[in-house]
Amino acid sequence: MRAICRALDLTVQIREVPRPEITAGHVLVKVHACAINPGDKAWLAGAIPGAPESLHDIAGVSGAGEVITLGNGVPPRYQGKKVAFYRSLKFSDHLVGTWSEYAQLHYLHCVILPDDANLEEYCGSLVNVITPYAFWKQVIEAGSPGIICTAGTSATGRAMIGVCKTKDLPCLALVRKTSDIQSLETLGATQVLALDAANFEHELETLAAKLGAIAVFDGVGGETLSRVAPFLPQGASIYAYGFLGGNQPFCIQTSQILIKGLHISGFGNFVSATVQDNAWSKSPRRYQQHHSLAAF
Structure with a gap:
């Protein structure tokens, strides 16, 4: 074949x-x-x-x-x-x-x-459902009252809205343009904020605090995450699962991390509690390290 x-x-x-x-x-x-x-x-x-x-x-x-x-x-x-x-x-x-x-x-x-x-x-539907479901399970176990989804109009972001609606978890979805808001509201989203809004930062800070959205489901990174991070609630955690922002750097003052107690980590299906099982350690077929080194 x-x-x-x-x-x-x-x-x-x-x-x-x-x-x-x-x-x-x-x-x-x-x-x-x-x-x-x-x-x-x-x-x-x-x-x-x-x-x-x-x-x-x-x-x-x-x-x-x-x-x-x-x-x-x-x-x-x-x-x-x-x-x-x-x-x-x-x-x-x-x-x-x-x-x-x-x-x-x-x-x-x-x-x-x-x-x-x-x-x-x-x-491509199954992975786009499993990723937000695995994230929901993780943040619930961590005790987060709500989440922020930075890639609201992406396939995974739309699925995240569905998961949150089903599980009754407050979700603040971010979109690039005000014209994108209606498409998510049609799916049942109740809190959508556009990056092109004149008062974006103020509304983000207010809504995130109101919803207790201390977990960020980030599929964009770059400039978007740089705008979002300084206005997150105290003790918020950023979970980066994608990089739709391409090679744009994520920039934040170290003082923001220290003062707000921000946590930044990656999130992936392979190592999530939803996907993990004993086969992870038992399987002899593991990723070859020389492949990874060759990429650099």
Whole structure:
């Protein structure tokens, strides 16, 4: 079968690779559509140590397709079904990435879709739901009364609004333009603030304090986060999960970190409590350190 693979020199190649032979607990999926996420680009660049590997270094973590073969132990209900999948939920020696004609992954990586589902519409959906759900679970355990979502109109940001609405967690969504507010309100968002508002900083500070939004779900970084950080509540924590701001630097005075007691850390599915399991430490297929070093 043909697949898009990462070479040792971190270039991308189209290769002919063996079609996977089904193994216990896994499904073989005929891939119909797959997404290109920012995480895919980072993996291709060798910038995600600890990410699950794929046989033959096949790229791609998200996709949608049809299950054609079941391994031993897989519930029969998966046979012939359309599924959306995200291969990075569980370490396995038998993973085959999604940027290929056929993908192999554990059946628990898949969500069965309606028979009439448009697979292109679902090919990147699962990761965009898991990320905000995993974040919600983490901040609830940490005792945060509310959150701020900096990438409100992104796919993950929209899913975050849905999670917060379902879980009754106050969420302040940030958008770039005032004209973007209505689209989020249609989804059920009750607190949306535009970066182009004349009194943005004052409203941010007021609303964040009112909602107790001490956890920041940041998918932008750069200039946006630089504007947001000084106006966060005391003791707020910033969790960076993405970098839609590109190479823009995040700038803040050290005194702000000290005086406000700000905490800044990364957030990723691979190491979240939602995704973590014993397979993390047991699997011999680990990210190769020389790949990471080559990226620099």
